Amino acid sequence: MSLPLGFTASPAGVLKVGPGFSLAARPTNAAPGFSGKKHDGAAALAARAPVLAQLQEQLFAESRFGGQRSVLLVLQAMDTAGKGGIVGHVVGAVDPQGVKLKAFKAPTEEEKAHDFLWRVRPAAPEPGMFGVFDRSHYEDVLIHRVHGWAGEAELDRRYEAINGFEAELAAAGTTVVKVMLHLGPDEQLKRLGARLHDPTKFWKYSSGDLDERAFWPAYMDAYQKAFERTSTASAPWYVVPADKKWYARLAVQEILIETLGAMNLQWPAGNFDLQHERARLKDA
């Protein structure tokens, strides 16, 4: 596949978590694989949106004729890293009819009474759908590790359960793409400050954000461990530098385009006799 304009390397290639991966060694303010500046990135995002939209439409169309395939984008990140922007600007550019979005909040009492995957399974995308998890089952090995809500043995069990669950999804036809938006703590501080100085953003601010911020190193450690245990061939992790919002959006878009592109999607032929239907239409 030739590289899209402005790219010097495939973002999926350079951002994928592989053996020996170190989160600490990955800068948050870089734009790996892209040679342009912010305005080039914004232009590239707009130019490539129809490509992703067509791939999504083909995936959706395929399911109307028995296709079983689907895609699931899992988004994880520290607060303010830009998950919402990915949903709005990358996912938002495809047809909403083909998108199944699920935002995972703190679990309810009913959800807590079940195993951690209980609430996740029904949120998986149906055939043809482009599923998006805004946070996910990974919270159960991230915030739970950071705050000690689960011990090592339980965390071990969860990593295995996650791998089993994602392997099931893959076997059922779901291509799983996991993205961590990698934000720097200084950039987070700027963004929290912006929320406190813009009345149209007050509603996005929670004093709890600053509390969690104090656990930054523990979160990075929990992410590192999660990557080591759950980045698999069928459900890889991508770590996307997120200090530059424009780059994060562009990179996630390209990762999705590359992922869906590899599925060899086609326009379905339709399940009718073309000549016969054209003749019927003439008499209608």
Next chain:
Amino acid sequence: MSLPLGFTASPAGVLKVGPGFSLAARPTNAAPGFSGKKHDGAAALAARAPVLAQLQEQLFAESRFGGQRSVLLVLQAMDTAGKGGIVGHVVGAVDPQGVKLKAFKAPTEEEKAHDFLWRVRPAAPEPGMFGVFDRSHYEDVLIHRVHGWAGEAELDRRYEAINGFEAELAAAGTTVVKVMLHLGPDEQLKRLGARLHDPTKFWKYSSGDLDERAFWPAYMDAYQKAFERTSTASAPWYVVPADKKWYARLAVQEILIETLGAMNLQWPAGNFDLQHERARLKDA
């Protein structure tokens, strides 16, 4: 409220179903209330998208602080009338996180075993959400009337059940907006023909579309009766001429802007002490 650029009258005002309404008297190829041409309409749609997006964000934000309000757009139409285009181009311009879209297909066996509203109730929008029904409980008084699947007494019961259900929604804080995209039969023929001559559209074509087309007058009669029985002050119907796709999109966008605009939405103040949080942030 002053009229948006290009409008000579409020689309919500001129398209609303009122006493004495006659569907047969409403042209399908007009652009009521709009003085411009196609390119003006496309420009107006793009220009007004951020207005709708902000209103939706305010609705969503309000719910984060206890707000109970939501919006439900019900879309009904003959095949190819452009429901998908409304979803893609009007709804698609707001943040997907705040949208709850439900496409109602032919009911499953389980759904058929229940009353017709059984599958509809759980699809209603939660507080803060912008719900969209692509087809709806109205199929149970439209296709069911056309094909005689329900008799007069049962249809009577259903109109009343619908009014009761929508009154419940309104009482719970949901603003219901019902839109019929009013397509002409000649324009439908053109669009079906286009689907049969473009391989990227074959998947949208069903030979059943031509079968239903034969019942056109019966459908128009069923719509007329549904409007007479279910256009209420709290859940009004709007009949939007749909031969010009650009006009239908623009009109639905303006109806939504006017509807949400009347809700007097505001940015929430946030539930924290601003000065205190700013000070905490400085030390973070």
